Structure formats: C-alpha cells, structure tokens
Amino acid sequence: MTCEAVVAIDGPSGSGKSSMAKNLAEEMGLLYVDTGSMFRALALVAKKKGLPLTSEGITSDFLNSLEIEYGISENELIKVNGENLTNSIRDHQVSGLASQISQISNVRDFLRGFQRNLVKMKTCVMEGRDIGTVVFPKAFCKIYLTASDETRALRRLKQLQEKGETTLELSDVLRDVRKRDEDDSKRSLAPLKQAEDALFIDTTLMSTEDVLEKLKNIVLEKAKIRGVELKKVH
Ligand code: DC
Numbered sequence: 001m002t003c004e005a006v007v008a009i010d011g012p013s014g015s016g017k018s019s020m021a022k023n024l025a026e027e028m029g030l031l032y033v034d035t036g037s038m039f040r041a042l043a044l045v046a047k048k049k050g051l052p053l054t055s056e057g058i059t060s061d062f063l064n065s066l067e068i069e070y071g072i073s074e075n076e077l078i079k080v081n082g083e084n085l086t087n088s089i090r091d092h093q094v095s096g097l098a099s100q101i102s103q104i105s106n107v108r109d110f111l112r113g114f115q116r117n118l119v120k121m122k123t124c125v126m127e128g129r130d131i132g133t134v135v136f137p138k139a140f141c142k143i144y145l146t147a148s149d150e151t152r153a154l155r156r157l158k159q160l161q162e163k164g165e166t167t168l169e170l171s172d173v174l175r176d177v178r179k180r181d182e183d184d185s186k187r188s189l190a191p192l193k194q195a196e197d198a199l200f201i202d203t204t205l206m207s208t209e210d211v212l213e214k215l216k217n218i219v220l221e222k223a224k225i226r227g228v229e230l231k232k233v234h
Pocket of ligand 1: 037098184
C-alpha cells in the first residue's frame with residue numbers, strides 16, 4: 001500500500017498535540033500544520049462578516065472568496081485575504097466558534113482540499129481531529145495523543161493566563177474542554193476518534209521531553225519501515 005508522507009497527530013484540545021507537533025516538526029525539519037487554526041480563522045472571518053455559523057450562512061461563494069495563506073512564519077501562521085489572524089484566533093471565545101463551524105460539511109470539504117495541497121511539496125506534521133481518519137487515511141505515521149480532562153483543562157488555563165486572560169477559573173475551562181470534547185467526538189462529520197492504526201499516547205504523566213523523544217523515535221522507525229523519505233523544509 002502506498003502511504004502518504006504525513007505525520008498525522010490527532011487528539012482532543014489540551015492533549016499537548018499542538019506544542020508536540022510544533023516541536024517535533026521543528027526538530028525534524030518538517031512543516032508544522034495546525035489545522036485547528038484554519039477552522040478558527042474561518043470562524044473569525046465569518047463572525048466578523050456577521051454570517052451565521054450554519055450551512056446556510058457559510059456558502060460556497062463565501063468560502064471561494066477566501067484566500068488562505070498558511071505557515072509564512074511563526075508570527076504569520078495564518079492569513080485570510082491578507083489579514084494576519086495568528087493572534088486573534090487564540091482568543092477563548094474563538095474555540096467555541098471554531099467547533100461550531102467545523103460541523104459544516106462544505107467547510108470541512110474546503111479545508112480538506114487545502115490541507116491535502118500543503119503536503120505536495122514537503123513532509124508535514126499535521127495535527128487536528130480527523131487527520132489520520134479522514135484527511136490522510138494512508139499517513140505513514142499516525143498518533144493519537146490524549147491526557148486526563150483535568151490535566152488538559154489546567155494546560156489550557158495556563159496558556160490563556162499567559163495571554164493575559166485573568167477572569168477564567170479552572171472550573172470554567174474544564175467545563176468548556178468537556179463540552180468541546182463532546183461536540184467534537186459526537187458530531188456526525190469527521191468526529192474526533194482514534195484511527196485504528198494510530199498509536200495511542202496518554203501524556204498525563206509524561207514530561208514534554210519524554211513525549212517528544214517518543215514521537216521522534218516513532219516517526220523515524222515508521223519512516224524506515226514504510227520507506228518514506230522525509231522531505232525537509234530546510
Ligand atoms: O485544535 P483547536 O482547539 O485549535 O481546534 C479548534 C476547533 O476546530 C475544534 O473544536 C474542532 C475543530 N477542528 C476540527 O474539527 N478538525 C480539525 N482537524 C481541527 C480542528
């Protein structure tokens with residue numbers, strides 16, 4: 001079976017997949033792709049335009065009017081129609097909007113096409129909810145990362161506090177994390193779930209260094225076994 005040169009990392013929010021995927025890509029010279037940022041950016045643009053986040057509101061005309069630029073640099077991770085949204089997509093309220101827009105089928109089709117194009121030139125470490133199950137079902141390496149609800153909420157709260165968010169309590173974040181898990185895993189379209197051939201890693205009791213080391217070894221081993229050449233960014 002020919003496989004796709006993508007490291008697919010899926011998992012719920014706060015599982016550590018974003019920072020792990022980013023570090024892994026950097027250390028291995030691969031392209032880091034955060035697909036959540038794309039759902040966030042689209043939700044933000046639609047909201048600013050006053051469009052309802054429903055299949056009636058998000059039309060093909062709207063989607064086709066968007067020019068997305070991804071991965072120019074760390075400070076310009078995502079731009080839509082020339083506007084840099086890298087920072088604004090991280091606001092707490094954008095998480096819920098992204099979860100809403102991610103349930104619309106033409107949004108998923110549109111972004112799937114965009115995501116598949118990104119891997120044509122480079123080997124990507126792509127993270128999201130459905131990368132190993134739907135976007136790249138033949139990815140040579142699939143990982144499913146998770147951690148306990150409490151650990152994930154705590155990590156998320158820390159990130160938000162670092163951004164200057166001071167009003168939220170751990171209980172608020174825990175409730176939002178659970179609600180989003182439920183929405184993301186129970187939706188009918190491309191729900192969050194572990195691909196059958198993905199390696200399951202629970203990061204609750206693991207240090208960042210240990211997870212990273214483990215991931216690097218898995219990627220190198222899988223690339224060797226499957227005969228995949230890792231096309232580096234630099
Ligand atoms: O990973 P994140 O928290 O930035 O993702 C924001 C939302 O986008 C999340 O609630 C679900 C959705 N999402 C998705 O449906 N599929 C992906 N591949 C990535 C994110």
